[in-house]
Amino acid sequence: xxxxxxxxxxxxxxxxxxxxxxxxxxxxxxxxxxxxxxxxxxxxxxxxxxxxxxxxxxxxxxxxxxxxxxxxxxxxxxxxxxxxxxxxxxxxxxxxxxxxxxxxxxxxxxxxxxxxxxxxxxxxxxxxxxxxxxxxxxxxxxxxxxxxxxxxxxxxxxxxxxxxxxxxxxxxxxxxxxxxxxxxxxxxxxxxxxxxxxxxxxxxxxxxxxxxxxxxxxxxxxxxxxxxxxxxxxxxxxxxxxxxxxxxxxxxxxxxxxxxxxxxxxxxxxxxxxxxxxxxxxxxxxxxxxxxxxxxxxxxxxxxxxxxxxxxxxxxxxxxxxxxxxxxxxxxxxxxxxxxxxxxxxxxxxxxxxxxxxxxxxxxxxxxxxxxxxxxxxxxxxxxxxxxxxxxxxxxxxxxx
Amino acid sequence: xxxxxxxxxxxxxxxxxxxxxxxxxxxxxxxxxxxxxxxxxxxxxxxxxxxxxxxxxxxxxxxxxxxxxxxxxxxxxxxxxxxxxxxxxxxxxxxxxxxxxxxxxxxxxxxxxxxxxxxxxxxxxxxxxxxxxxxxxxxxxxxxxxxxxxxxxxxxxxxxxxxxxxxxxxxxxxxxxxxxxxxxxxxxxxxxxxxxxxxxxxxxxxxxxxxxxxxxxxxxxxxxxxxxxxxxxxxxxxxxxxxxxxxxxxxxxxxxxxxxxxxxxxxxxxxxxxxxxxxxxxxxxxxxxxxxxxxxxxxxxxxxxxxxxxxxxxxxxxxxxxxxxxxxxxxxxxxxxxxxxxxxxxxxxxxxxxxxxxxxxxxxxxxxxxxxxxxxxxxxxxxxxxxxxxxxxxxxxxxxxxxxxxxxxxxxxxxxxxxxxxxxxxxxxxxxxxxxxxxxxxxxxxxxxxxxxxxxxxxxxxxxxxxxxxxxxxxxxxxxxxxxxxxxxxxxxxxxxxxxxxxxxxxxxxxxxxxxxxxxxxxxxxxxxxxxxx
Numbered sequence: 013x014x015x016x017x018x019x020x021x022x023x024x025x026x027x028x029x030x031x032x033x034x035x036x037x038x039x040x041x042x043x044x045x046x047x048x049x050x051x052x053x054x055x056x057x058x059x060x061x062x063x064x065x066x067x068x069x070x071x072x073x074x075x076x077x078x079x080x081x082x083x084x085x086x087x088x089x090x091x092x093x094x095x096x097x098x099x100x101x102x103x104x105x106x107x108x109x110x111x112x113x114x115x116x117x118x119x120x121x122x123x124x125x126x127x128x129x130x131x132x133x134x135x136x137x138x139x140x141x142x143x144x145x146x147x148x149x150x151x152x153x154x155x156x157x158x159x160x161x162x163x164x165x166x167x168x169x170x171x172x173x174x175x176x177x178x179x180x181x182x183x184x185x186x187x188x189x190x191x192x193x194x195x196x197x198x199x200x201x202x203x204x205x206x207x208x209x210x211x212x213x214x215x216x217x218x219x220x221x222x223x224x225x226x227x228x229x230x231x232x233x234x235x236x237x238x239x240x241x242x243x244x245x246x247x248x249x250x251x252x253x254x255x256x257x258x259x260x261x262x263x264x265x266x267x268x269x270x271x272x273x274x275x276x277x278x279x280x281x282x283x284x285x286x287x288x289x290x291x292x293x294x295x296x297x298x299x300x301x302x303x304x305x306x307x308x309x310x311x312x313x314x315x316x317x318x319x320x321x322x323x324x325x326x327x328x329x330x331x332x333x334x335x336x337x338x339x340x341x342x343x344x345x346x347x348x349x350x351x352x353x354x355x356x357x358x359x360x361x362x363x364x365x366x367x368x369x370x371x372x373x374x375x376x377x378x379x380x381x382x383x384x385x386x387x388x389x390x391x392x393x394x395x396x397x398x399x400x401x402x403x404x405x406x407x408x409x410x411x412x413x
Numbered sequence: 414x415x416x417x418x419x420x421x422x423x424x425x426x427x428x429x430x431x432x433x434x435x436x437x438x439x440x441x442x443x444x445x446x447x448x449x450x451x452x453x454x455x456x457x458x459x460x461x462x463x464x465x466x467x468x469x470x471x472x473x474x475x476x477x478x479x480x481x482x483x484x485x486x487x488x489x490x491x492x493x494x495x496x497x498x499x500x501x502x503x504x505x506x507x508x509x510x511x512x513x514x515x516x517x518x519x520x521x522x523x524x525x526x527x528x529x530x531x532x533x534x535x536x537x538x539x540x541x542x543x544x545x546x547x548x549x550x551x552x553x554x555x556x557x558x559x560x561x562x563x564x565x566x567x568x569x570x571x572x573x574x575x576x577x578x579x580x581x582x583x584x585x586x587x588x589x590x591x592x593x594x595x596x597x598x599x600x601x602x603x604x605x606x607x608x609x610x611x612x613x614x615x616x617x618x619x620x621x622x623x624x625x626x627x628x629x630x631x632x633x634x635x636x637x638x639x640x641x642x643x644x645x646x647x648x649x650x651x652x653x654x655x656x657x658x659x660x661x662x663x664x665x666x667x668x669x670x671x672x673x674x675x676x677x678x679x680x681x682x683x684x685x686x687x688x689x690x691x692x693x694x695x696x697x698x699x700x701x702x703x704x705x706x707x708x709x710x711x712x713x714x715x716x717x718x719x720x721x722x723x724x725x726x727x728x729x730x731x732x733x734x735x736x737x738x739x740x741x742x743x744x745x746x747x748x749x750x751x752x753x754x755x756x757x758x759x760x761x762x763x764x765x766x767x768x769x770x771x772x773x774x775x776x777x778x779x780x781x782x783x784x785x786x787x788x789x790x791x792x793x794x795x796x797x798x799x800x801x802x803x804x805x806x807x808x809x810x811x812x813x814x815x816x817x818x819x820x821x822x823x824x825x826x827x828x829x830x831x832x833x834x835x836x837x838x839x840x841x842x843x844x845x846x847x848x849x850x851x852x853x854x855x856x857x858x859x860x861x862x863x864x865x866x867x868x869x870x871x872x873x874x875x876x877x878x879x880x881x882x883x884x885x886x887x888x889x890x891x892x893x894x895x896x897x898x899x900x901x902x903x904x905x906x907x908x909x910x911x912x913x914x915x916x917x918x919x920x921x922x923x924x925x926x927x928x929x930x931x932x933x934x935x936x937x938x939x940x941x942x943x944x945x946x947x
Contacts, residue, residue, distance in 0.1 A: 039878070039879070039880035040868070040880060041879070041880050041882065041883055042883060042884075043864065043867070043868035043880065044864045044867070044868075045864075045867055046797075046800055046867040047800075047867075047868075047869070053796070054800075056796060057796045057797050057799060057800050058800075060794050060796050060797045061791065061794075061797045061800065064790065064791045064794055064797065065791065068787035068790060068791065071787075072783070072784075072787060075754060075755070075758060075783065076780065076783075078758050078762065079758045079761060079776075079779065079780070082758070082761040082762045082763070082764070082766070083761070083766065083776065086697075086761065086762065086763055086764050086765065086766055087765065087766045087767070087768075088698070088765040088766060088767045089767070092763075092765045093765060094697065094698040094699040094763065094764045094765040095699060095763040095764070096699065096700070097702075097763075098699070098700040098701065098702050098703070098704065098760075099702070099703060099704075099705075100702075100703070100759075103703075103759070104703050104706045104752065104756075107751065107752065107755045108748055108751075108752060111747060111748050111751045112745075112748055115744045115745070115747065115748070118744065118790075118794060119740065119741060119744060122740060122794045122795060122796055122797075123737060123740075125796040126733065126736055126737065126740070126795050126796055127733065129796060129799075130733045130736075145573075169482075170482060170483050170876065171482070171483050172482040172483065172484075176481060176482065176879060178879070179878070180481060180878055180879050181481070181876060181877065181878050182878045204568070204572075204573065205566075205568050205569040205573055206566055206568075206569065206663055208728060208802075208803060210803075210869075210871070212800060212869045215799065215800065216799075217728045217799045217800070217802055217803075218728060218730065219728050219729045219730065221657070221662075221663050221664060221729070221730075222568065222656075222657055222663060223656070223657020223658060223662075223663075224657060224662065224663075224664070224730070226729070226730030227730075239869075239878075240869065241869075241871060241874075241878075242871065243802070243803040243804065243871040243872075244566070244803055245492070245495075245561060245562045245566070245569065245872075245873040246569065247492075247560075247561075247569060247573060248488045248489045248492065248560070249488060250488075250492075250871075250873060250874060251488065251871075251873075251874030251875050251876045251877065252488075252876070311488070320489060320556060320557065320575075321555055321556060322555060322556050322575075322576060323556045323573075323574075323575050323576075351572070352572075353572075353573050
């Protein structure tokens with residue numbers, strides 16, 4: 013049994029040398045087989061995959077062989093007279109037991125790998141992965157680092173107005189940086205709907221459930237950049253939620269950690285000193301606002317501002333984006349609408365970005381309010397809103413309408 | 414005595430459906446019919462219509478995926494398409510088509526005059542057009558139709574779903590009612606109306622598979638109804654079944670859904686097994702090999718199908734013990750499925766085969782369904798499943814089982830029985846063209862999906878990274894050839910209904926069973942006196 017597993021493993025290695033698919037530098041446009049991956053678990057998965065495929069192949073050759081033989085030789089046009097047999101208990105028992113034994117043969121290594129997969133003990137680093145519509149947030153629990161990782165593929169590439177880049181839809185602003193040869197434990201969760209965090213080469217796929225947290229682990233053997241994306245339908249932009257993992261040596265990882273800003277002091281400076289922020293021109297705000305809007309808002313509110321009512325309200329001519337006070341508009345972007353798909357962006361966007369988005373929304377699509385919102389306006393709202401969040405009653409949110 | 418019977422039969426042959434005058438008469442004739450053949454026909458036309466609607470949606474999906482980038486439809490509409498395509502193909506195509514065939518065939522195969530509960534039969538059909546109108550209307554609601562996939566995972570289908578979701582929920586309830594009533598009728602017919610001498614172990618395989626399918630349906634449709642009702646409560650009545658914030662759990666939805674969903678796939682495929690077990694012996698001119706084992710294999714597949722549902726959820730974080738248990742049970746299902754395949758092959762072995770269109774579809778079924786079975790076994794291995802789950806590999810797997818599997822069985826069955834139903838032979842040349850175009854294009858469409866999934870393409874995405882372009886293009890081309898070659902089938906069916914070479918009662922040289930003792934087309938009330946059963 014064990015022996016056959018090893019034989020098959022050797023065959024698998026051979027097969028992979030033929031198909032050759034471990035390059036991370038460039039994607040293989042004709043990739044046929046599973047990634048061999050760069051973690052012990054992904055190797056095991058690959059081996060199981062190859063063994064099972066081999067077993068299926070052998071069974072297939074036998075079954076289809078007999079069938080093809082009959083199709084060729086047992087046809088009426090060859091003048092054969094049909095046999096009349098229609099039962100053979102011994103044969104039936106034979107082909108019940110033999111497949112069963114084959115299955116036992118497959119189940120043994122699968123069980124072994126499965127037990128290994130569930131052992132996330134003694135990890136060196138813990139990363140909390142939080143999915144939300146439609147981005148990933150990574151929290152390095154031991155290092156106190158936390159950031160969002162957004163798709164960076166420009167809107168124009170998606171809409172075919174620009175040539176698509178090499179990593180179209182598989183590029184992010186901030187990749188997840190991980191050290192090699194250390195046991196990394198992932199805690200995967202979500203803030204809204206079910207997502208799934210999948211990086212094929214790490215051999216990790218873990219569904220992210222709101223309110224629950226599940227584990228996975230990996231030891232990355234080779235430095236490189238590994239890409240994946242969300243694999244559970246999570247709404248409109250499900251296809252635009254990539255994952256990029258950058259595996260580096262332990263030294264590089266420590267250097268990277270040293271230059272990261274810690275979670276707490278991200279906005280501390282500007283919040284207490286709102287007036288000190290840079291002032292931006294109208295053109296700067298509008299162009300930055302448009303780019304950011306297309307990246308963060310257009311999925312729901314639509315590039316033309318018409319939204320998708322009643323789920324996603326229109327911004328064109330809405331009381332929020334043309335009405336006053338402007339602080340209400342800013343507040344909605346910063347804090348979202350609890351109990352709805354509108355999430356709070358206060359941790360994801362800087363004051364300048366929020367200012368740009370709000371300015372853009374108040375002037376695009378014929379909204380023409382002429383308003384200019386500066387980063388310090390946003391900082392003021394941010395500051396005044398530092399208070400305990402209001403509890404929203406379930407009855408009001410999802411109640412009878 | 415014999416004269417009296419002959420008179421009786423003659424009398425009934427004269428007496429067709431009540432025909433009124435004009436459009437109103439036509440509507441009343443079909444709306445109020447309680448005849449098993451009429452209702453079967455209605456089911457089959459509904460299924461054929463939905464097949465082209467849901468197929469059109471599939472082509473829209475494939476057209477969008479022909480190239481990377483935003484092409485034809487926006488992502489939200491794309492999500493609505495995948496949802497509707499799934500729901501319609503399951504509830505609007507495969508289930509009504511097989512129910513239609515059951516209606517036509519079961520009374521004829523067991524020697525009964527009609528179904529046991531004709532009025533219930535009428536009602537179970539006529540719910541469906543309304544259910545699908547309700548479902549289809551969601552596409553025109555503000556906010557769009559359901560956009561969370563046919564699996565409707567909460568909370569995407571509760572808190573984050575468009576208002577039209579409620580319409581979908583009620584449509585699902587109505588389909589469930591229809592299926593349950595249809596199943597009650599089928600069980601009542603099979604258990605009570607068999608001709609004397611037709612013991613259970615003499616029943617044709619198609620009847621057997623439908624008997625078991627009907628029990629499956631009665632067991633699972635209430636579970637689905639419960640799941641969508643809980644969704645409804647979460648959406649509107651302030652409950653938190655699927656919301657952690659209120660003490661619920663989104664995983665609970667998946668458990669309930671797949672407790673319905675896995676037996677559901679056997680609801681789709683068991684009647685297909687039955688059809689294949691009818692066609693292969695006929696054209697091999699040899700009795701079905703291992704009939705008893707076929708029956709018991711079907712029963713054990715049905716029983717096992719209730720204890721494998723977690724294999725749809727291996728990546729959700731279920732505990733190790735559960736993963737092991739469900740991996741073993743899932744692998745175990747391949748034993749009875751294997752028995753079936755081996756028996757079909759043995760039936761062909763040393764037969765004297767001819768290759769009319771139904772046989773061609775049956776042979777393609779055995780080949781391609783087995784491939785779907787192999788990938789199913791691969792998916793059962795939990796560690797490997799972590800790489801397959803929710804990728805195009807899975808899409809490839811279940812389309813192999815459902816298209817060259819179930820749909821081919823349906824097409825084969827139509828070619829096999831349509832001469833009996835209409836009294837006309839279909840156009841064999843056109844049938845062969847249809848077969849060869851279908852069997853080639855179905856592989857072009859679905860085989861590359863396995864490669865895409867292994868290379869890392871998730872399912873249900875409207876746009877993809879550049880390295881997936883080649884195989885997506887190939888797949889789209891195959892899908893379009895497949896879609897358009899089905900028009901040949903439509904044409905062939907319509908022409909056969911309207912006219913064609915007359916056939917006698919036997920139709921196929923070596924077909925066995927009671928339905929072949931009736932004239933083609935059969936009398937309006939199939940067997941007014943029970944036929945003798947050898």
